[in-house]
Amino acid sequence: MDNNFSKYTKIRxxxxxxFGKAWLVRSHRSGRFYVTKEINLKGMKRQEKLQAANEVAILSRLKHNNVIRYREAFTSAGLLHIVMEYADQGDLAQRIDHRRRNRGIGFSEEQVLDWTVQICFALSYIxxxxxxxxxxxxxNIFLASTNLLKVGDFGIAKTLTNTLDQARTAIGxxxxxSPEICRRKPYNQKSDVWAVGCILYELVTLHHPFEAKDFSSLVMNILRGQYQSIPRQVSLSLFQYSFYHIRR
Structure with missing residues (x-):
């Protein structure tokens, strides 16, 4: 994987x-823009290096229209560079923040459903x-210029031996x-599905379903299922979809 960074120019x-920095870069050969995740390997503990290698291994396997595409990885001057597809329309967090500051109302149901379906396609494949x-x-959900949505940032993703396996590390x-992670219980794909429900809720309301003044109170609200009601103007079908994922 040894190489050098001479094929790219850092833009910003x-x-x-x-673990490091993310740079927008341009390929000298094609002129295309990419993102490179720059991870400093010097002084890293063994577990941290394994985590970085795990991200490369996972990204290199994933090939789906709704997942950020891996290009290559190489080391240079003690840095691991992971080069990935660049989605030039930002991420959903930026869209939500802009909407909250400028309009104060959630996205249209058509837009929310379109984005949610794309997230589900990506998650099903993953x-x-x-x-x-x-x-x-x-x-961690990015938008391409065509309004195509792409799931990215697999820095703490985990590979299971089979689909019935469960993870045990409380992380995220x-x-x-999800309630399973809050209880420090083994968890599986359903915890990702829970997160989709939370994202859907946030797109509709522009705030998190579970909020609190501190982490302990937040965990208790999640475990008790205490969240603010979805606005009445939201259709029953969309409400039920969000409610199902959060209460599943």
Whole structure:
């Protein structure tokens, strides 16, 4: 996997996380834009290096229209570069935040259903590959220029031996944690489905289904199923779909 970064030019920094940075880059050969996740391997613990290698392995397997496409990975100067497809219309978290600040009302039902169906297509495919995403949230769901939606960021995804296996590590973003994870119980693909319900709710209402002043209170609200009612103007079918995923 050794190589160098001479094939790409960095355009701008677009994100920064626990393990490294995400850059918008341009290929010298094709002129196309990509995103490279830059992970500093120096000083990393063995488990962290395994997690980085796991992300590469998972991404390289996934080939679906609603999943961010892997291009290549290589190391250079102690950095692991994971080069991926660039979705140039941002992510759902940005769309939700912009909508909240400028209009204050949720997206149209047609738009919500279109996005939700695409998320479900991606998730169905991912689960068929015996992979749990484990961190589904609006910030990890990206939009291409054609309004095509793509699920990405498999940094904490887990591969199962078979579809009946369960994961045990409590991990993910608090607002989208399933009751199983909150109880620190074994969990499976249903925890990803739970997150889809939370995202659907957020697209309709522009706020999280479960909110609290601290993490402990948030966990209790999730376990008790205490969330704000969906607005009356939302159709019964969409309400039932969101309610089913959150109460499933």
């Amino acid at each position: 920094l677009i994100g920064e996380g626990t 689960h068929e590959q015996k992979i749990l995403h484990r961190d589904l949230k609006p910030a 973003t608090p607002y989208y944690l």
